Structures are given as C-alpha cells and as structure tokens.
Amino acid sequence: MSDFDIEAIRAEFPALHQEVRGKKLVYLDSAATALKPKAVIEAVSQVYERDCGNIHRAVHLPSQRATQGYEGTRKQVQAFLGAEKSSEIIFTSGTTQSINMVAQCYGRPRLSAGDKVLITGLEHHSNIVPWQMVCEQTGAELVVAHIDDNGEVPLERIEQHLKAGGVRIVAFAHVSNALGSVLPAKEICALAKSHDAISVIDGAQAVPHMAPNVTDLGCDFYAFSGHKLYAPTGTGVLYGRFDVMNAMSPYQGGGDMIRSVTFEKTTYAELPNRLEAGTPNIAGVIGMGAALSYLQTLDWAAVQAHEEELFRYADEALREFKGLRRIGTAKHSMGVLSFFLDCAHPHDIGTIVDTEGVALRTGHHCAQPVMKAFGVPATARASLAFYNNRADIDALISSVRTVQEMFS
Amino acid sequence: MSDFDIEAIRAEFPALHQEVRGKKLVYLDSAATALKPKAVIEAVSQVYERDCGNIHRAVHLPSQRATQGYEGTRKQVQAFLGAEKSSEIIFTSGTTQSINMVAQCYGRPRLSAGDKVLITGLEHHSNIVPWQMVCEQTGAELVVAHIDDNGEVPLERIEQHLKAGGVRIVAFAHVSNALGSVLPAKEICALAKSHDAISVIDGAQAVPHMAPNVTDLGCDFYAFSGHKLYAPTGTGVLYGRFDVMNAMSPYQGGGDMIRSVTFEKTTYAELPNRLEAGTPNIAGVIGMGAALSYLQTLDWAAVQAHEEELFRYADEALREFKGLRRIGTAKHSMGVLSFFLDCAHPHDIGTIVDTEGVALRTGHHCAQPVMKAFGVPATARASLAFYNNRADIDALISSVRTVQEMFS
Amino acid sequence: MNSDLRELYQEVILDHSKAPRNFRFPEGANREAEGNNPLCGDNLTVKLILDGDTIVDIGFQGSGCAISQAAASTMTEMVKGMNVEDINKIFANYHDVVMGEGQIDEDLLGKLAVFAGVAEFPMRVKCATLAWHTMQHAIANDGEIVTTE
Amino acid sequence: MNSDLRELYQEVILDHSKAPRNFRFPEGANREAEGNNPLCGDNLTVKLILDGDTIVDIGFQGSGCAISQAAASTMTEMVKGMNVEDINKIFANYHDVVMGEGQIDEDLLGKLAVFAGVAEFPMRVKCATLAWHTMQHAIANDGEIVTTE
Numbered sequence A, B: 001m002s003d004f005d006i007e008a009i010r011a012e013f014p015a016l017h018q019e020v021r022g023k024k025l026v027y028l029d030s031a032a033t034a035l036k037p038k039a040v041i042e043a044v045s046q047v048y049e050r051d052c053g054n055i056h057r058a059v060h061l062p063s064q065r066a067t068q069g070y071e072g073t074r075k076q077v078q079a080f081l082g083a084e085k086s087s088e089i090i091f092t093s094g095t096t097q098s099i100n101m102v103a104q105c106y107g108r109p110r111l112s113a114g115d116k117v118l119i120t121g122l123e124h125h126s127n128i129v130p131w132q133m134v135c136e137q138t139g140a141e142l143v144v145a146h147i148d149d150n151g152e153v154p155l156e157r158i159e160q161h162l163k164a165g166g167v168r169i170v171a172f173a174h175v176s177n178a179l180g181s182v183l184p185a186k187e188i189c190a191l192a193k194s195h196d197a198i199s200v201i202d203g204a205q206a207v208p209h210m211a212p213n214v215t216d217l218g219c220d221f222y223a224f225s226g227h228k229l230y231a232p233t234g235t236g237v238l239y240g241r242f243d244v245m246n247a248m249s250p251y252q253g254g255g256d257m258i259r260s261v262t263f264e265k266t267t268y269a270e271l272p273n274r275l276e277a278g279t280p281n282i283a284g285v286i287g288m289g290a291a292l293s294y295l296q297t298l299d300w301a302a303v304q305a306h307e308e309e310l311f312r313y314a315d316e317a318l319r320e321f322k323g324l325r326r327i328g329t330a331k332h333s334m335g336v337l338s339f340f341l342d343c344a345h346p347h348d349i350g351t352i353v354d355t356e357g358v359a360l361r362t363g364h365h366c367a368q369p370v371m372k373a374f375g376v377p378a379t380a381r382a383s384l385a386f387y388n389n390r391a392d393i394d395a396l397i398s399s400v401r402t403v404q405e406m407f408s
Numbered sequence C, D: 001m002n003s004d005l006r007e008l009y010q011e012v013i014l015d016h017s018k019a020p021r022n023f024r025f026p027e028g029a030n031r032e033a034e035g036n037n038p039l040c041g042d043n044l045t046v047k048l049i050l051d052g053d054t055i056v057d058i059g060f061q062g063s064g065c066a067i068s069q070a071a072a073s074t075m076t077e078m079v080k081g082m083n084v085e086d087i088n089k090i091f092a093n094y095h096d097v098v099m100g101e102g103q104i105d106e107d108l109l110g111k112l113a114v115f116a117g118v119a120e121f122p123m124r125v126k127c128a129t130l131a132w133h134t135m136q137h138a139i140a141n142d143g144e145i146v147t148t149e
C-alpha cells in the first residue's frame, strides 16, 4: 500500500472530520450513500456561484459553461463505463429511475402474457418492484433465480430459467447491497444473450468499487446512482446499448427531448436528449464529473488492494466474534458486511453503536426477500469505501462489544 | 421601496458579482433558471460536509439530520403553497417530472377514447408533450384553448371547450414562460370543477414571483421546479389534493415507496412515500428548504412592488425602441418580456448582447406553438427576478441598440 | 457508555425485552390488531378481551427490537383491568413524553416513566409507540393493519 | 464593441445575411434536402443540379440568423460549378476552422475565411455549418432531414 496514502485521502472528505454525539464519526454506511470529496462539493458550489445557466438552450456564457460541464460529464461517464458512444449515456435521478425507465420504455411496449422477466433472489426493491409493475401492466411473469445459503446465485439457476423459455429480460445486481455478493455478470449476460434475452445490470453497489466495462460485460443496460459514487444526490446514469436504447419510446415528455412540437404532432430528438426531458440536475451532474475526475487521480490498483485488505480484516474480526452471525458469505464479495447478533435486535445495535459515533445501517436494506431467505427481520450492515481504515473496523468491533455486554 | 434594499439583496447572490467577457454580468435569464442565494449554496455544502446520510432508513445521526432537513422542507413547501397536509407535497426532479407523473398516474388509468385533455395555446412543451403521450396511449383527445393577439387565453375559450363536454383534465400554466401572461387560475379551476374536470397548474414561472395558495386557487395539482425558485437543480414539487392524489397508482417502483415486498406481492406505502421511489435529491431538497427560508426573510409586498416597477420600466423602454416588436402584451403579465427586432434574428441578438455581459434567452423557449402563433421562428426574452435593478434594464437597452446599429 | 443510552436501555426495559410479560394470546379474545414498523422490521399482534369499556385481559406476540418488545410488555401489564378512558389518558402522556413534548405525570405513567429516555432518540419513538397504536386499533376494531411508516 | 464580435460579424457576413445570394431554387434541380437548427429556429432547404460529380447550379431558401444565412449564401456562391471531391476538401477545412480545431487554408477557403471568427462562439458553430451539412445530404440524396441538435 505504498502508493496509497489513506490519511491524504481522508483529508479530502470533510464529513469524516466531525464529531457525532461527542465521538469522531466512524462512517460505515457508504452503501447507503457515499461521502463526497471536497472537489465535488466545490464543483457544485461553483455552478451555483458562477455557471448559473440552464443548459442546451442559451447563447450566454454562464449557460455555455454549464452546458460544457454537463456534456463533459457525459463523456467522462462514457469513458468510465467503456461505452462506445456518449449518446449511450442517459442522466437520470438515480438507479431507481434508470431501472424504471428500462421497465417502462423497453419492457412495457414489448412484454405480454407468456413472456417472463428474470431477476435474482438478492435484488434491491428498486430492481424488483419496477418489474412487478410492468409484469402487472403487461401480463408477463416475474421469475426468480433464488440465492443459496451463502447468498450466491448459482449460474445453473439462471440457466435453468432461461432454458425453460420465454425470458425476455434478465435483470440483476452486479453487487448485492444486503450481502455484498458479487454476481458473475459477464457470464449472466452471455447466457441471457444466447437465449435472446436482454440484460439489465443494477450496478449501484459495484461502481463505488470498480469501473465496470459495459462492452466487456456485454450487457444491454447498466444502471447506477451518483450519490453512491461520491457524487451529489439526485443523479444517476442509465447506459444502454445504442441499438437497443434507440428503439425505446421516450420516458417523459417535455423540454429538450423534442425535435419539434405542434399541437397536432410532436417529433422526438435523438439520443441522449430524447430520454432526458426537462431541466436536469445540472449542478449534480457536473458534480458527478468532478467525482469521476477525483477518482481518476487515485491509483486504482492500490485502492482496490486497500479495500480488499480492509474487507478481509473486518470479515475476520466479525467471524471471530462470539454470538455474531455473518450473513452473506459468498466467495466473491465486496463492500458490504451484514451480520446479526444472537442477543440484540439490529435496531438496537444501530442505536447503541451510533452513540459511539459508529454509523451503521440496520434494517431490511430495501431487500426484504433477502431477509426472508435468511429468516431474519433485519440485519446490521457495515459497508466500506476506500476512505475507511482499520481504526474504523476496530471501532465497529468495540461498539458491537458494548451492545453485547448490555444485552447479556 | 423603503423596505427593500436592493444592494443588500444583490449581495446575497454570488453569481451576480462576476465578469463575463470582461463585463459585469447582467443576468436577465431567471425564467430559465434562477440564481441562488448564499444560504442555498451553503445549505447544500453542509449536507455534503456534515449530514452525510441517506434518509428515512438509518438510526445514525447524520442520516437523522438529513431526514429532518428533507422532511422539514416538505412542511415548508406545504406552508408556502397553503396545502392542507404535508403528505400532499411530493418531491420530484422538476416541473417536467411532476406533470408527467400526473399524466401517467392519474391520466393514463382513467382516460379513454372520447375523453379530452384541455390545455392552452401558451404552454411550455412540458405541459404539452406529456398530455400528447398519454392521449396517444389511451385514445383520448388533446384540445387547445388558443391565445389571442396579446397572448391572453380568454376565459370563454376555456369555457367553450368545457361546455362541449368530455374534458377530464384541464392543464395550464399559471404564468407563461414565453410571454409573461398571467392566467386567471382561480377562475379556470372553478370552471374545470363545475364541469367535473380536474385542474393541473404548471406553476414553474409563478412561484418565483408569488406564493400561490392552492387551497384558494382550488386546483387539484400544482407543479413547480426548484431551480427556478432560487433552489438547487434537480428538485421539483408536485402538490396534489389528498383525495385525488391518494387514488393515483405509483409512478416508479423501488426503495422507500413500499410497505412490504415479496416476490409474489408488494404493497405500497402511504403518501407521500408511495410517489417518491428511490433515494431522492436529498441535498437539493434541503437546499430548497433554505431557499424558502431565505424568501421568508424578505418583505414580499416590497419585493412585488419592486418587481412590478421594474417590469413597467423595462416594458416602456422596449416599447419605445424603434424597430422592436414586443410579443406578449397581456394586461396581466409578469417576469418575462419577449421581443423581436425587425433587423436581426434573435440568435444574433443573443450572441451580441452576451459580449456586453447581458445574459438573455433567445430561441423558442420550449414553446414552439407560441412562436407559430406569432409567426416568428424565435424571440429574444428578458426575464426578471427581484435581484434585478434598473441598471440591468439600461444595460439591456444599450446592448440591443448595439445590435441594431450593427444590422442597419 | 453514553448517559443518554443508559437512560434509554434501563434495567426495566432490558428485563422486559428479554422476558416479555403477557407474551401470549388470551383465550376468548374478542379484539385484535396487527402492527408493523417496516423501518426496522418490528411486527406484533395484540389480542385482548374487552368487556364493556374494560380490558379484562390482553397479550401480544411478535418480534422486534428491545424497545418495541419492552413497550408491548409493559403496556400489557399496565392496562390489564383498566378502562379505555384511563388508558387513553396514560397513552396521551406517554406519547408526549417519548416525543419529548411533555412532562412525565408520575401518577399516570408509573413504571412507564422509564421510557422517557426515548425522547433523545427520535428514530426510536415509533418502536415505543407501536404496541400502543396497535392496541388502540384493536379496541376500535377497525381491522386496519397499523404501520408506523 | 468587443473585438471577437467584430471578427464574427464581418462586413462580408452582414452583407450576405442581408442580401443572400442564390436565394432561389434552380430550375430542374435533381437533388434537395432540408436542414433545421431547433435551438434557434434556423431552417433552410437546399436544392441543386448535380451532373455527374459536378454541382451545376445550387440555391437555397429559408430563414435563420445572420450566420446561417451568410453561410448558406457564401456556400452557394463558392460551390457552384465545383465537383464533389473539391467541395468536400473545402468543407473539411471550413469545419475545422469554425470548430477552432485547425488553421485556415487560404487557397481552399478564399472568401469563406471570414467565418474564422465563429470559433470564438461555440454556440454558433451549428449556424455556420447547417447549410453545408444540408448540401451534403442533398448530394447523398438520402432523404433525411438534417438537424443539428
């Protein structure tokens, strides 16, 4: 870890340097929303302090600057995802909207009774409910490749469903937010393709830890949220393979997505504008550009080595903890460590560790079916980002010990 | 204007204090997007620097603070609009999304062939295209109450359409973004109601200049954008009367909008959560709260007097300008002054005045039907906010004179 | 350990959460209701025997955090044998106290005063009130599932 | 007045915009295309007579800003009688120049060099190139409506 100066990195994240209830904040909830580096906060302020202008439509300089920043981010995202064209990048308000857009604009006009949408047993509600809605609207059927006891989705289970026929869409998380399991995305996309299904990847929990290459993955759609990628809230991305996305009907009607409007007939603009109706989150998107620029300054090999080392350290510490049950033990995991105490309910854990400054997430993590699969009402979840260090993990363990002492 | 210290107000808007192409910025494009006061910029930064947390779901303090800020803004918006319940306030990404939500969640399941949606001739594309889309989806018909030569929509034209029968939804702008016309919103809502139609008001250009009272207006829905209300981009509001909105199907599926999810059956949460799927623009909404708090510190009677005086000043100056045609001369107008030069195309006007630091909007203003009605390809538009002063108008007139000299 | 926390997790609360009283459904119950707190996965069912205005017997079952279990347990102990009007008075004060909006009335609350510490933890108010809301729906017999979301 | 602006609105450009040349459709035109710039409402139609590889006659009609009108006017003057290959060479250099991505080749551009000032105004590049793109579609005869959005 010689190239990786954790203290220098932590210095870039102002939120880390605050006290919470009299203790230094230990932030282990990055899977819910990531902290923002100074560069992002400043980029957002600069838009509001200087580049005050709506985009695409005006000739004045502040508006031009805003437009350049906004469209510049599109090119950065294209590079980040390894997409072929920048018009394959659509800005949305988050993963949730990205997935709903695919369900409504790709799925709804194409699905009908007899068709199936395949998801997995570890999905976030955002990758379940949109498909349930479109299935109800079209008569298609939602089918599920369930998880095993480790929280993995065996490829055979996916293949089985595909072989049974009728699957038109396969939608799955790249990385599970409740369990940390990493799914074999490339293999699943290839399976989908060989059965004439399109693939939709929910990358919300993957992008904070890796730059996925959509061309290499071979997916048709890839969705993520800016706020989990160290970028502002209210931003997100939908990547869509050009041919597939270009055939989609518009999601919303309004400004910027049209070529011409008369009361009798409206024609729509090309991609990406066609799918971006109305004034977008300009400052947020420019902030996302700043986040990607910041990430580019890091040595990613070192970052990933640091994250892996930290994950192992945390995982071992939790496993050695008597009376604690780790949930989600897939061989390939990252970022997220869920657990359950024999003696205390997760909600109590959350409250107690908070008083020691440790920010954990407790609850169902918007993945109620996962909770059901493991027979628990909720879990406690520690999630990591590259700005975490061993001291954070030590604080976690010590605070969980407090919980245990209290309840036994 | 004794209570109104324009210099003190201008000091609160950092973007006003910059040079553009070597000249002091004269910002006359607030109808496109408004400048932000310091309080808003700082509120956004504070979320990212301190209240780092997703909302609604965690017990840790940063998340609690974010939740309180977000839900606090909902109460502020409720008060601003005079709504009965805070659950009648839905946060969206902007006016465009708000209107699409009504079209899709209220209109789509209820409209069918024989039904009509009534709009007016001065609507922004965001209040045209969503209705065209839902009409195409359902077989309903879009009908239009056209504008007269002043850019007004005579009430009789609305009544005529309603009397003809079949109108289920009346959607109209409170204030026109291309012409500045103020529509008699209360009267239109009453007419709609008496013909059993619901009313949808596009308030994007109204809220920057007044606090509309939805109870007094008697509307069923009211939509606006945060970024035009001195608040961050990527924020918006849909107010819906409880009974009407509560009958709507969800717009998007995902986190936070559910009560319980299983693969077999999902039940939805109550309002407002049901219509707010996924992680919202937390920092943006908190920034909107800061904008509303800032507006509350102003003496609104004085603000409105100042705006009216400035509007009259600008209107007279433009009318006296030889070779200039004012477009949009409704008796009741505010905020927006559109015009056309005999000698120069609006696009050239925009470029030339920009080099003098004057930020105008030129183009169709996302209102192509309005351009068609006046037989022009585009207009130049100056739009005002309370932070503008007479010097801004003088700069506008002088820069338009430059244009005229150049082209004659 | 943090003193607010000690206030929240008092002995009485820990004791009730570990060994909840009346964790059973009374035979011949004529009222019941279900309550959920989706945020943390608490859920419980309250059943009771209402005779005129008096709760003759009451019990609950379900799972949840220590606060919600202890609240249900202490509630059932407290209200058994009481009439609805008195119960409402108690809940009104209890509610104000856990919301941090009112003073404890010791005469009304008795042992329930231990829940005063909840006021420092706004995210836990729902845990402390779920059982009470659920009981009220059981009494009203309105068949609604209570949810605190 | 700003010097960049003087560069942009040179006499030649103002002159052509006020009195566009070849503002008519050639009789017997065998190629045509329509172009739009929705941002500012420019729209124009180019018609031409292509004989083998040579543009024998060309004209345009439509409305738009000074830059787009002057660009169309000067283009028609320039290309009349030229073959497609030479035209493409000119457009390649013209395009680079207005984008600010290349040096003027005086021999190629001739009078078109006056458009160099556009490079300072990125929002106006589309105005300067609309007529050219439209002409290329007319030559290719692909029936597409050109839009610069």
Ligand SMILES: Cc1ncc(COP(=O)(O)O)c(C=O)c1O
Pocket (backbone or CB within 6 Å): A255, A278, A279, A280, B031, B032, B093, B094, B095, B096, B097, B124, B126, B127, B173, B175, B176, B177, B202, B204, B205, B225, B366
């Ligand atoms: C009258 C009117 N309606 C709707 C809109 C659309 O607002 P937004 O682009 O913020 O969604 C605008 C602004 O562009 C407007 O002026």
Ligand SMILES: Cc1ncc(COP(=O)(O)O)c(C=O)c1O
Pocket (backbone or CB within 6 Å): A031, A032, A093, A094, A095, A096, A097, A124, A126, A127, A173, A175, A176, A177, A202, A204, A205, A225, A366, B255, B278, B279, B280
């Ligand atoms: C795997 C996964 N998918 C989807 C989402 C939804 O993202 P958002 O709430 O930003 O739309 C999340 C985050 O909550 C997630 O972790």
